[in-house]
Amino acid sequence: MVPKTVFFTKGVGRHRDRLQSFELALRNAGIQMCNIVRVSSIIPPNCKVISREKGIAKLKPGEITYCVISQNETNEPNRLIGASIGVAIPKDRNTYGYISEHHSYGEVSKKAGDYAEDLAATMLATTLGLDFDIEKAWDERKQEFKMSGRIVKTSSVTQTAVGDKNGKWTTVIAAAVFVEE
Numbered sequence: 001m002v003p004k005t006v007f008f009t010k011g012v013g014r015h016r017d018r019l020q021s022f023e024l025a026l027r028n029a030g031i032q033m034c035n036i037v038r039v040s041s042i043i044p045p046n047c048k049v050i051s052r053e054k055g056i057a058k059l060k061p062g063e064i065t066y067c068v069i070s071q072n073e074t075n076e077p078n079r080l081i082g083a084s085i086g087v088a089i090p091k092d093r094n095t096y097g098y099i100s101e102h103h104s105y106g107e108v109s110k111k112a113g114d115y116a117e118d119l120a121a122t123m124l125a126t127t128l129g130l131d132f133d134i135e136k137a138w139d140e141r142k143q144e145f146k147m148s149g150r151i152v153k154t155s156s157v158t159q160t161a162v163g164d165k166n167g168k169w170t171t172v173i174a175a176a177v178f179v180e181e
Helices: 018-029 052-058 109-128 138-147
Strands: 005-015 035-038 064-074 080-090 097-105 151-162 169-179
Touching: 005 018, 005 052, 005 080, 005 151, 018 064, 018 169, 052 169, 064 080, 064 097, 080 109, 097 109, 109 138, 109 151, 138 151, 151 169
Parallel strands: 035 064, 080 169
Antiparallel strands: 005 169, 064 169, 080 097, 080 151
């Protein structure tokens, strides 16, 4: 199976039980009805990115659904947690792209998202043989990658939340969900 479409989603859940907190995060993300199989970090060649709404509409209850998922959880009151998915898509759509997962503590959404996007772009850049300075800031490398003409798009999806003040489990997820066309 080589997926033809992918969509991105995120969610947060809170509950006294850890598992139920995860279930509520899946519900918030719109993918709770699926049997999720976690996969690694490749966007197949020619895989089309579709909207969350179109993707969720294609899902069938009980279907085996392949996802790249970033997940984080805490029952520590007021602890900031994050889950982020970064994406890097090559200009040559006959080449594969990368998805990264980043799970963070204490990072605001933009910082976590930028880090995940940087991870995905760096993995793709090394695969494409692009020469770059890893010590440069992400904003500088992002411009270099795009100017190379070989990486067409980078983005991220991030969910952050603060741990429940009463110690309930708080779970955050970000996911790239592969669906049948």
